[in-house]
Amino acid sequence: MSISISNYPVHLQDGFKPNRECLKSQGSQSEYQKVFHRDSLEVSQLSKNREILMDKIKHTVVQSAASLSDMRAGILKEIREEKGQYGYSDVVNACGLSYARLYSEIEQRYENEQYYKVDGTPLTKEDEIEWLDIQFEQEVAWQKSCARITAQGQVIQGNIPEMPTEEMEELEDSFYQAKDAYMKLYRENRRAERPLVLQSYMFGNSQMYQILNRLGNLQERVV
The missing domain is CATH 1.20.5 (Single alpha-helices involved in coiled-coils or other helix-helix interfaces)
Known part of the structure; x- marks a missing residue:
């Protein structure tokens, strides 16, 4: 059954x-x-x-508009604590170093991992580098604008005879020279497994920095 x-x-x-x-x-x-x-x-x-x-x-990356300027400010703070003050040459070096350090962080992130934007779509290394380039351009424009405004104030007060136009243009070029120099240093150090640290590079001529450093209190503006 x-x-x-x-x-x-x-x-x-x-x-x-x-x-x-x-x-x-x-x-x-x-x-x-x-x-x-x-x-x-x-x-x-x-x-x-x-x-x-x-x-x-x-693995989600929030792209901050202030990551480069924040890093630059931190480097300048360390310089001020060590030396008591800093000048435009230090600002230029700090910006170049900040770019190279952030670039190295991007490369390390994408060695074996996939990352995403906040909306969940895939984020590529090229996306992040493009965003870093935009940040650097904005930082350079801001630094140049602040220097120009300070110089205009000095002209109005009669402290300097005219706007140092040539020095302003040379300052802008110096930032991009610093970026290239620190990227070269980063690649060399990466092969040799050495840390990326601040250098005392001089981009442009010393007269430019002397003129710009006399414009005003850089310490209050940059950080």
């Missing part, structure tokens, strides 16, 4: 009478097992989804 328990055939010896309560209990246990198995799968999937989400959050 054959009977079915929860769709599973069971063969019994002839003359054997099954206990209906027992069969009912076994059927209920089978249903409980199905529910337990289903719930376990759901919990497992939820746990897996959570791990994926946490990993994505970990």
Whole structure:
């Protein structure tokens, strides 16, 4: 004789009478097992989804508009604490070093990992470098603008005869020279496994820095 328990055939010896309560209990246990198995799968999937989400959050990059200027300010703060003050040459070097350090962080991030934008779309190394370039351009424009405004104030007060236009243009060029120099240093140091530290590079001529440093209190403006 054959009977079915929860769709599973069971063969019994002839003359054997099954206990209906027992069969009912076994059927209920089978249903409980199905529910337990289903719930376990759901919990497992939820746990897996959570791990994926946490990993994505970990690999999400928030592109800050102030990361380069913040790093530059930190470097200048260290210079001021060490020397008591800093000049435009230090500002130029700090900007170049900041760019190279942030560039190195970007390269290290993308050695073996994938990162994402805040909206969840993939972020590439090229995207981040492009954003870093924009930050650097804005930083240079800001530094030049501040120097020009200070110089205009000095002209109005009669402290200097005219706007140092040539020095302003040379200052802008110096920032980009610093960027190139520190990127070259970064690549050399990377091959030699040396840390990237501040240098005392002189970009442009010393007369330019003398004129610009006399314009006003640089310490209050830059940091």
